[in-house]
Structure formats: C-alpha cells, structure tokens
Amino acid sequence: MLASMKARRIAIVVKGYPRLSETFIAQEILALEQRGLDLEIWSLRHPTERAVHPMHKAIKAPVTYLPEYLYEEPLRVLRGGVWSLRQKGFGRAMRAFWGDLKRDFTANRVRRLGQAFVMAREMPEDVGHLHVHYLHTPASVVRYAALLTGRTWTFSAHAKDIWTTPDWEKREKIAEALWGVTCTAQGAGNLQSLSRPERVSLVYHGLDLSRFPSPPEGRPARNGVNPRDPVRIVSVGRAVAKKGYGDLIKALAALPQDLHWRFAHVGGGELLASLKKQAQEAGIADRVAFLGAKAQPDIISLLREADLFVLPSKEARSGDRDGLPNVIMEAASQGLAIVATDFAGIPEFIRDDLEGRLVPPGDWEALSNAVNLLARDPERRKSLGDAAFSRLRREFSMEGGIDVLEARLRAVTQSPTREPERV
Structure with a gap:
C-alpha cells in the first residue's frame, strides 16, 4: 500500500x-x-x-x-x-x-x-x-x-x-x-x-486563445440572395442523438426557397449514415456536406470561412446531454454568429440575443426561423459574433x-x- x-x-x-x-x-x-x-x-x-x-x-x-x-x-x-x-x-x-x-x-x-x-x-x-x-x-x-x-x-x-x-x-x-x-x-x-x-x-x-488566430476581419456580407455566393452554415460535433442534428436537417429543409445556403458538418458518429439519408429524403443533399472528423486546424479554417454556426443540442432518450460544448467557444473565437439551443451549459456562455440566438431544444421550426433571419442579416451576425468573442476573451479564457x-x-x-x- x-x-x-x-x-x-x-x-x-x-x-x-x-x-x-x-x-x-x-x-x-x-x-x-x-x-x-x-x-x-x-x-x-x-x-x-x-x-x-x-x-x-x-x-x-x-x-x-x-x-x-x-x-x-x-x-x-x-x-x-x-x-x-x-x-x-x-x-x-x-x-x-x-x-x-x-x-x-x-x-x-x-x-x-x-x-x-x-x-x-x-x-x-x-x-x-x-x-x-x-x-x-x-x-x-x-x-x-x-x-x-x-x-x-x-x-x-x-x-x-x-x-x-x-x-x-x-x-x-x-x-x-x-x-x-x-x-x-x-x-x-x-x-x-x-x-x-x-x-x-x-x-x-x-479556451486557450493563444492556439487560435484572431477573428477574420471583414467577413463577406452574404445575405442568401446570390445563388453563386450562398450563406455558409457550419456545425461541428459527433453525429449522436444529443447533438440534435436530425432537428437541424428538418430546419434546413424548411428554409424559404429564395434563401441560398450551403451547410457543412464536421464530425464522425453513429448517426452519420442516417443523417445523410434524411438530407437526401428532404431534398437538400446537394446543399449539405458531411466532411467527417477533422483535426483542429481544418476546423478553424472552416469556421473562418463560415457565416453562421449552428448546434441544436438536446437531451437524448438515454438521458445523455451536452455540457458546454467547446465547439461553441471555438466558433466564438472566430467571431462567428451562433444559433444554439437554450439547453444544458450553453446558456451559461451564450445569452439569447446578446452573444447569439437560442431556441428551445427539439424545436426545429424555431431553429429554422432563427437560421433564416440571421442568414439574411450580415450586420446582426457581426454584432452577435463580436459580442460572443468579447465574452469568451473576458470570462471564458x-x-x-x-x-x-x-x-x-x-x-x-x-x-x-x-x-x-x-x-
């Protein structure tokens, strides 16, 4: 002993x-x-x-x-x-x-x-x-x-x-x-x-901000009007029930036809094949890319090129749920506007209409509406992204x-x- x-x-x-x-x-x-x-x-x-x-x-x-x-x-x-x-x-x-x-x-x-x-x-x-x-x-x-x-x-x-x-x-x-x-x-x-x-x-x-570049200056003011330059939506997380990606596919499929967008998902996970099938059946597979697991430098590059980060976390049937996902803070490190759910530890960092937009967990219609409004409003996206980065640096380093x-x-x-x- x-x-x-x-x-x-x-x-x-x-x-x-x-x-x-x-x-x-x-x-x-x-x-x-x-x-x-x-x-x-x-x-x-x-x-x-x-x-x-x-x-x-x-x-x-x-x-x-x-x-x-x-x-x-x-x-x-x-x-x-x-x-x-x-x-x-x-x-x-x-x-x-x-x-x-x-x-x-x-x-x-x-x-x-x-x-x-x-x-x-x-x-x-x-x-x-x-x-x-x-x-x-x-x-x-x-x-x-x-x-x-x-x-x-x-x-x-x-x-x-x-x-x-x-x-x-x-x-x-x-x-x-x-x-x-x-x-x-x-x-x-x-x-x-x-x-x-x-x-x-x-x-x-x-978040160790020394590992991340400063937020990009002068993001393009995409608003979904130009089909050749669609709004870029991104999410990072494992394809598991608690991440709510099934709700996100429904939300994306419900976006108005006049809004031009593309969505990229990074992460592995057991539900990946199911999500691809859901996107296919919803008729949006040509606008959705599942990129699989990526190392952090690749993720940072994707965040810097994106306009909007979305993570619709919710409680899984098993009772599993998120804490405060690091990927939300990583998105904030790049001054990216965030749409997430008012659930688990997320509202401890993101406050609705201050550092991002929060919707009820499992409510894909509210999620779709929040994505639609922010996709069309680059100035509001910049304001929310700046506020999230400021709070990250001030209180969540x-x-x-x-x-x-x-x-x-x-x-x-x-x-x-x-x-x-x-x-």
Whole structure:
C-alpha cells in the first residue's frame, strides 16, 4: 500500500486517447504539463481516429493503454489479478466491486475491475495520485485501483457521465475522491446535491486563445440572395442523438426557397449514415456536406470561412446531454454568429440575443426561423459574433480554470492519502 506516499507524479486517466472530440482534455493536459506538473496518461481504449490535433503532438506525457477487452490480453490481466490478490487493499476494492456488481450486474463492471488490476500492478511507484476524466466507467477503474494501492484520486466530470450515471454510484465515488470539478453550473448543482457542496466545484474549461488566430476581419456580407455566393452554415460535433442534428436537417429543409445556403458538418458518429439519408429524403443533399472528423486546424479554417454556426443540442432518450460544448467557444473565437439551443451549459456562455440566438431544444421550426433571419442579416451576425468573442476573451479564457486545477493538483502532490468518507 502507498498510504504515506506523496504524489510526486500524477496519472491522468481517460476513456480514450487521443480523441478529436475531446480537445478540452488535451488542452488541459498540455497546459498543466507546460506549468511544470509531472504527468502520465492512462487510457482505457486505443485511439480509433487517424488524425490528431497539434495539441496531442505537443503533449510529452507518456501514454499507457489498458486492455480494452480483457480477453485480448489475458496474461496481462492474470498478472494484475494475482498481484492485486496480495495487496492489503484487495478486500476494500472487492467490497466496492461487489457492491457495484449487485446493483449493476453487467460485463462492463467485470471489465473495469480487470483494468484496475492491470493499472494497480503497472502504475510506477512514483505516481501517487490519479486524476480521472469522466465519473462513469473511467472513474470505476480509478476507484478500484486507488483502493488497491492506497493512492488518492480526484475527478473531472463532464456531461454524459453526470446525466447517465445512477445517483448511488455518483454519491459513493464523490465520497471516496478527494475532490471533483465539473464544467457547467447544471452539472455542479447535480453533483453537489449528492455530497457536501464544497466537494465539487464549477471550473469551466474555457479556451486557450493563444492556439487560435484572431477573428477574420471583414467577413463577406452574404445575405442568401446570390445563388453563386450562398450563406455558409457550419456545425461541428459527433453525429449522436444529443447533438440534435436530425432537428437541424428538418430546419434546413424548411428554409424559404429564395434563401441560398450551403451547410457543412464536421464530425464522425453513429448517426452519420442516417443523417445523410434524411438530407437526401428532404431534398437538400446537394446543399449539405458531411466532411467527417477533422483535426483542429481544418476546423478553424472552416469556421473562418463560415457565416453562421449552428448546434441544436438536446437531451437524448438515454438521458445523455451536452455540457458546454467547446465547439461553441471555438466558433466564438472566430467571431462567428451562433444559433444554439437554450439547453444544458450553453446558456451559461451564450445569452439569447446578446452573444447569439437560442431556441428551445427539439424545436426545429424555431431553429429554422432563427437560421433564416440571421442568414439574411450580415450586420446582426457581426454584432452577435463580436459580442460572443468579447465574452469568451473576458470570462471564458482557459487560464482561470487551469489556475484552479494547477493549485489543487499541486496541493495533492504534497498531501498524504486521506481516508474516504463513509456513505
């Protein structure tokens, strides 16, 4: 056990690395590393995308991949299990595991225990603290590994992990972690209601504006009148239910015939084929381009060339929802007018008719109307885009959040292990 170990190094644990859709995690790791924290990365999955962001290439922390499926590396899992069996924390880890398994009897629980065995055995001795992104499955691995080894752990919760994880599980994990942060007021309120409020803090990701060019000067004043120079509408996000792209296809199809426009979507996702079919059936496939996943430089170029950014987030049937999507702040970094939904963490940054236009989630008719009005009004687009950029620079830069995380993580590198709370 490492009960008295001081965390000279910190392990950052993620579900997958690198991932194009998680620029906020890469941004945070790089910033903490540049401030002198000694980090290493542990990932539950291997990457599934070929492209990477420049941030990923700049990160120097070594990466260790756990077996995504236990049967793929049986000897590694067996060694981890045998090693764990001899540890003083084995009983505590197994009690936590059995408590979880009784309430959620799934193969996923067994997989997380096996990954924790491997992590606990292979973690270098000079790593004394674990910080995990996402409070659902990655935090289960970290929780079991921490119990096995006596290490401390903390968490960053985001969106899906908050809204789809049972309250009992969140409550127990929050009690065992030293502290946690999350990136929206809604999410913070949910987690604080399950613990002492001071255990979970609101820390916005913000945006590292040093990685982005200044907004372009003199965007063309397109108004949809010229068919040879249509209004350019863009969105960036995974093609999944919570992004609301089905509503956007309906909204685009309902735009008046005299408005000339083109739409480009960037992102992968399970619903991509369905959205392409929907666009075809709606008769707008010739004006819609699905570009797939792109690295950040390509996304920035697209944002600079666009006139309007749209993201119609809503709650999925599974309960999954967005936090404050980084892509909205990225659009604001380029002074781009934004149409989004009054949902999740979005209105914490975009206020209706001040920094953008917000419509009710799931209301494709209101979405279509907002897009139509802004597409025809380049002066209003410029006013909203300027206001969004100003608020981003003033209140949502990365530095404030990184200051908090740096201070807290430096504090745990100087603190011995704390006993978890009882729940």
